[in-house]
């Protein structure tokens with residue numbers, strides 16, 4: 001303090017009170033603050049340390065302790081904590097050194113406890129944490145990690161074991177050397193960073209009881225008014241970071257004092273690292289440094305207000321981090337069991353994962369070995385398979401009808417029915433959906449719906465339809481009764497107009513769905529295979545009769561082969577096929593009617609292609625049935 005300047009401190013009481021006023025505005029109100037202890041300018045380092053010695057000793061008992069030096073720049077923080085700048089003399093040693101020295105003294109005095117003391121020293125410079133005990137501090141930027149107990153620490157900071165006070169002296173000189181400092185108008189050797197010296201103390205007595213604690217000795221950078229410190233360039237940048245982090249510290253102190261639910265520890269590296277000391281169960285001591293000169297009245301008032309606020313913070317009850325041998329053994333057992341459990345869980349999950357992998361691989365391989373067989377398909381396939389056995393009739397489609405009725409009816413109700421063909425199309429799709437839903441959806445299943453959507457009028461397969469159009473047979477589309485199934489519908493409704501059909505169809509959706517299904521089912525193994533069987537003497541009569549039965553759902557009006565052939569001939573003008581002609585030759589053979597044959601050839605070729613896959617038999621005949629119906 002300049003001897004010529006006027007002091008802002010009017011009175012210091014023995015009870016820890018202090019009264020300040022602005023010496024340049026004597027008429028302003030005096031401010032009185034109350035603290036635990038006030039130290040004057042003539043107080044020695046040793047006297048200050050003695051006030052803190054009890055705290056230092058409690059570190060050896062397992063308590064966490066933090067001593068902070070706060071105040072404006074040039075107020076003596078570094079002097080108090082580290083001692084005089086430029087070297088350590090035995091007379092003016094700072095709290096840091098004296099504290100560590102004391103720890104060693106206590107350590108040697110307690111013969112029944114073995115202590116392990118390690119030291120870390122870091123600084124927060126421009127909001128970056130740097131290791132002061134590392135040889136190359138510029139490249140050693142430390143990350144703050146959150147530990148399991150929610151507190152922050154610096155696991156990557158160099159931890160130096162110390163055996164004696166001389167070790168401590170060496171490390172502190174190294175840290176001071178590395179610490180960022182620079183001259184300002186307020187201080188020739190102003191600290192431009194916050195330094196944190198952390199002493200980790202682990203003790204273990206002869207009974208096996210252990211204690212673990214740490215001591216934070218914090219020398220904060222001084223708050224400064226830039227107009228007074230005349231900081232520019234790097235100094236200005238440093239000052240901004242310093243003031244910002246100190247502001248964050250003030251926010252945390254304020255939040256703690258007001259017992260807010262949220263404490264903004266994460267707003268700065270400083271408050272993160274000091275979280276356990278500021279709001280935890282540590283024993284914390286703040287040394288507030290002020291400059292008594294009148295020019296610093298504003299800073300002094302600010303520092304005193306801050307310190308008073310900090311003094312109102314209620315820390316949690318400090319407790320020693322001690323563990324008895326029994327507790328420690330139990331904890332070790334718990335940890336061992338936890339690790340064993342985790343290993344078991346891992347093995348179990350690995351096994352489960354393997355099983356899932358094997359299952360999925362099997363599932364992938366399954367379709368290759370066994371093609372998907374929809375329920376309805378099984379009926380039709382059975383029918384076709386049985387149909388290949390002479391004398392054994394195809395399986396009745398009743399079960400398929402029963403199965404499809406429910407689903408088909410439900411779907412029919414949802415659909416907008418605007419005509420026979422649309423109704424039929426939906427019927428055919430609906431028949432597929434419940435069947436397909438029980439099997440893995442295959443590519444061909446998707447094609448079914450697509451094809452139905454595309455060929456809405458007559459349910460032709462796309463390729464068949466194009467060939468059909470090219471052949472000129474599309475004129476048949478305008479003929480209302482080209483489909484056998486349509487013929488059945490017409491006979492029931494008598495009027496094929498859309499309006500009547502809508503009424504009829506809507507009122508008897510379920511029936512029509514059944515008819516459709518029966519029709520398609522009967523067509524699936526009978527129009528295709530049946531036509532093959534027609535070439536054999538025993539099946540030539542049975543197959544068309546079954547088709548009609550399925551279409552009419554009553555089995556009362558069988559159609560003979562001759563009638564069928566006559567009708568085909570009347571529609572197509574083709575001569576009746578030879579009885580010895582196989583289906584393939586009759587459809588795809590050398591017929592005069594290239595138009596009809598080309599159409600049917602497409603279907604037959606499709607049938608050949610799809611034949612190895614029973615699944616395809618389900619979807620293809622539906623289209624084939626319609627195709628065949630139109631042409632027949």
Ligand SMILES: Nc1ncnc2c1ncn2[C@@H]1O[C@H](COP(=O)(O)OP(=O)(O)OP(=O)(O)O)[C@@H](O)[C@H]1O
Nearest residue numbers: 072073074075076077078079085187190191221222
């Ligand atoms: N109690 C004291 N007795 C003798 N000299 C002191 C005392 N306190 C501080 N000084 C001197 O005042 C100057 C500034 O002190 P110091 O560097 O400790 O301040 P500071 O608060 O740490 O400043 P900054 O925040 O800028 O680092 C130093 O030269 C220091 O030796």
